[in-house]
Amino acid sequence: IVTDLLRCGEPSLPPHALPPFHCCPPTPEAAVVNFTFPDAAEPLRTRRPAHDAGDDMAKLARAVALMKALPPSDPRSFYQQANVHCAYCTGAHRQAGTELPLQIHYSWLFFPFHRAYLYFFERIAARLLDDPSFAVPFWAWDLPEGMRAPPEFFSDEASPLYDALRNPRHVPPRVVDLDFSYVEKNITDEEQVELNLRIMYKTMVTNAKLPSLFHGQPYRAGDRAMPGAGTVELALHNVVHRWTGDLSRPNNENMGAYYSSARDPIFYPHHANSDRLWEVWRGGDISGGDRRQPRHVDFTDSDWLDSSFLFYDEEARLVRVTVRDMLDVEKLRYTYADVGTPWLDARP
């Protein structure tokens, strides 16, 4: 699958969508460049849990404020960054060489696309902050201490991290329900935490033994969109989107709809956690050396490895990245703080 940027067109939006109704990126001023890895001498950015992120939450707020202050025509502006998600999820982009709309959810493109998206978002933020070590904190909804939404996103309507379109029943200290299907449960916080840990085990271990189960189904050039989601996308990532969005809006905006979710700044820490779970699934160093976490290997299929997407980078250059470029976080110069995997104890 290759993105054809020059044929970005009308998104297919749900009824009663909220403006803006277009989400194509600005036309590039120069030719597309191929991705190159950052300099190996760059500081390694460590993404920390939002509940224990030191200065990084305040820096994220400042970075989002700086992005919001850029003119909307600037590809690094918050407006354009949010639009990236809209364009890739509503069929505004086409697969190169076909008329088929491109959709990066519900397939094996889910993890690599969002990794690349967050990679560029983070580098733009770091550049605007003039702080090369800045890393986007992750909302650790899989850990008991991270199961409340980070309060910085809710405390102050004037904060750049605030978004009015959220479920008012789910403001902190409400514990996230990783089994949320639009109905509130009548259980204690302790029971909710236990339930969440069991869901984590099932999603990360029991049901994710193969790449196609964890990542999602193959999606090759010429295929119809959305062949099937992986466990984390479906059972965790989507649930947290739905739990966060405003149920009184027709499409559960902002977080509950593809076209609007990245308009809420909490999207980025949410995706940092989803991305972290990919590293955990692979059994890398950040699993705390807990050998109960099985190691897994990604797809080796070249149709996956060669799939490509386009993003504007921190220099506002349009860059083509392939899935192959996104497989080694150390080469991408970031890592995650090791916060353990307590749900490995929640084997049913």
Ligand code: C2O
């Ligand atoms: Cu592209 Cu969290 O969705």
